[in-house]
Amino acid sequence: MSDYLKNHPDENGYFGRFGGSFIPPVLEEPFKKIAQTYESLKNDPKFIEELKYVRKNYQGRPTPVSFAKNLTEYCGGAKIYLKREDLNHSGAHKLNHCMAEVILAKHMGFKKVIAETGAGQHGVALATAAAYFGLECEIHMGEVDIKKEHPNVVRMKILGAKVIPATKGLKTLKEAVDSAFESYISQADSSIYCIGSVVGPHPFPMVVRDFQSIVGFESKEQFAEHENGALPDNIVACVGGGSNSMGIFSAFIDDKEVNLYGVEPMGRGEKIGEHSATLTYGEEGVMHGFNSIMLKDEKGEPAPVYSIGSGIDYPSVGPEHAYLKDIGRTKVGLCDDKEAVDAFYKLSQLEGIIPALESAHAVAFAMKLAKTLAKDKTILVNVSGRGDKDIDFVVENYPIPNAKF
């Protein structure tokens, strides 16, 4: 493990001044136990073997790194490579931390896992992991997202999970987190709350990052095979809570020559409620149990957020992202709805890969970046998930370019 990963967060769960644990007293003991179990498990050879086994024989890892030849030619600049998390079982990077979280639950003797979900990807991944390990699964999801992401709701139900609609406020991801947390508080002695990203109170930002770091470590080796042992010049990933981006970034943080870009959704405009570009427009604050950068309304409450990518419309961001941006290690890229849809179609038609709308934000930014760079430069994009869940919504709202019937 790199020096950076060993030393961050500190023992209280802080990345600089971001992170920590702001939770009701009833949850202090359960969270302490989770942190202790994780500390002892993470170096346990049996746990490491079990994780290796499921990654290889069940998830289908390693996922490849593909050279996007046609997209590179189309952009006419830097070479674009894709880390293919769309090929991870269940269709996104999320199974990487879900399998590990459920193993953690199993080791703690719990029979049930609880979580929130935005686009439904985390819910599907957790329901998948729970089915595999034989645990009960309860998923909280905003009513708006339930309608928009219907196939994932059906998937979760088929996989045996119970889906509970969050009916307050905007009825999206934030309300789903509130609802899941409330339910967990009432059964913290017999279940575990499996957070869907590098967010929440300590130790989750660290636990989820560590389990996602497989994406970065695989990429490093695979990219070197493509490019004569070189490191990528640039890495690009979309940022909602920040798990797929932390996953791919984490193996490269000590490699200062590698530029790391986290791409935030500009949605349909700059006004509050039209985007969810937290690191760009947010300010410091505590939400959902951790200190980070967040988008606030006039009253200082979490602001309404929007993006065409339901998995990235979150008004806060993982504390490690706030820290890495603060110290100048990472940069923020922006991409609006229109650019994301354009990239969604471009990657489909030029490379035969239908990306998730979330991942399309990273692809779109990489396309803009490639055009500004020389042909001997490289960009590695994390394609965090596949777009099957988004196809109906996209074709109903944005006509297929060059459609042939």
Ligand SMILES: *Cc1c(COP(=O)(O)O)cnc(C)c1O
């Ligand atoms: C959930 C999701 C995201 C956003 O979550 P992060 O924690 O920011 O990675 C991005 N892409 C896909 C495909 C997702 O399912």
